[in-house]
Amino acid sequence: MVGECLEVLSRRGYTSTILLVPGHPPRVCKAFNQDSVDDLFPVEKAVYERFAAQNQPPSILKYDGVRESIPAGLILEYAENGDLHDYLWQKEHMGSPRPDSGLLCRWARQAAEALESAHSLGICNSDIHCINFFLDKDLNLKVGDWAGASIDGSISLSSYRLRHRLFDADGTDVPRSTGITAATEIFALGTALYYMVTGHDPWPELREPEDREEIKKRLREKEFPDMSGLSVLADVIKRCWHVEFASMTEVKHAISVETALISPNALEEL
Known part of the structure; x- marks a missing residue:
C-alpha cells in the first residue's frame, strides 16, 4: 500500500478490504482485492461518480474519490456502527432491546430513499441486503456496496441472496432470467425490511444449502411467513413481496404513511 499502514476494519467477502483512513472526520478506503480490480472496482467507481454528480441523498454513502496510494481504493464515508445485519445480530444475541418502531421506520424510509434515487439515475443495487446497509454514529442508515450494480440495464456482476430473490409461479428465477429490475429490487427490499424488523431472515428454521429447494418452493408459491405479530411495516413488507x-x-410513500400513523411528528425527524 505504498508506505501506508491503515487499520483494517473488515473484509467484504473475497472482493475487498475496508481500511480506516484517519482524519476529521475519519473516512474509510474500500480497497478491492486483485481478483476484483478489473470488474467490480470500475462498476462501483462509476456508480459513486454518477451519484456524486447529482444531488444524492444522505442515505447513500458519500464518495470522496480514489485514494492516491491505493489505485483500486474508493474513499467513502465512515459508518461508525458498521452494517445493519451485524448490528441487529448482536442486538439479538446479546439480549439488548430491539430497535423501536420509530427507528425501524426511519431505517426503512432511508433505504427506500437511497434506492429510489439510484433507480432515478439508472442504477439498481442488485444485492439488497442488510449487510449492505450501514449505520453512522447517529444510527442513520446509508446504502453502500454498489460493486455488483446494474447500470443502465447492464448485466449485474452480483445478485441477491436466495431469500431476497423474486420467483415466478412457474419457478422462474426472475433476476436470472430477465435481469435486475425495479420489481426484483422491491422484492429484495421486502426481505431486507423483514430482517430489519424481526432480526432474522424468513424461515430461520430452514438452512442453506440443505433446504434450498424448500426455500425456493416457498418463494415460488408465495408462502411467506405470518406477519401478524410484527411491530411495524408488515403491510409494506407484504406488498413488496407480492x-x-x-x-x-x-x-417510500407507503413507509412514510405508516410512520405518520405511528407518530404524527415522526416525519419531521426523518
Whole structure:
C-alpha cells in the first residue's frame, strides 16, 4: 500500500478490504482485492461518480474519490456502527432491546430513499441486503456496496441472496432470467425490511444449502411467513413481496404513511 499502514476494519467477502483512513472526520478506503480490480472496482467507481454528480441523498454513502496510494481504493464515508445485519445480530444475541418502531421506520424510509434515487439515475443495487446497509454514529442508515450494480440495464456482476430473490409461479428465477429490475429490487427490499424488523431472515428454521429447494418452493408459491405479530411495516413488507408497488417512490410513500400513523411528528425527524 505504498508506505501506508491503515487499520483494517473488515473484509467484504473475497472482493475487498475496508481500511480506516484517519482524519476529521475519519473516512474509510474500500480497497478491492486483485481478483476484483478489473470488474467490480470500475462498476462501483462509476456508480459513486454518477451519484456524486447529482444531488444524492444522505442515505447513500458519500464518495470522496480514489485514494492516491491505493489505485483500486474508493474513499467513502465512515459508518461508525458498521452494517445493519451485524448490528441487529448482536442486538439479538446479546439480549439488548430491539430497535423501536420509530427507528425501524426511519431505517426503512432511508433505504427506500437511497434506492429510489439510484433507480432515478439508472442504477439498481442488485444485492439488497442488510449487510449492505450501514449505520453512522447517529444510527442513520446509508446504502453502500454498489460493486455488483446494474447500470443502465447492464448485466449485474452480483445478485441477491436466495431469500431476497423474486420467483415466478412457474419457478422462474426472475433476476436470472430477465435481469435486475425495479420489481426484483422491491422484492429484495421486502426481505431486507423483514430482517430489519424481526432480526432474522424468513424461515430461520430452514438452512442453506440443505433446504434450498424448500426455500425456493416457498418463494415460488408465495408462502411467506405470518406477519401478524410484527411491530411495524408488515403491510409494506407484504406488498413488496407480492410486488404491489410499481416503484421505490411508492414504497417510500407507503413507509412514510405508516410512520405518520405511528407518530404524527415522526416525519419531521426523518
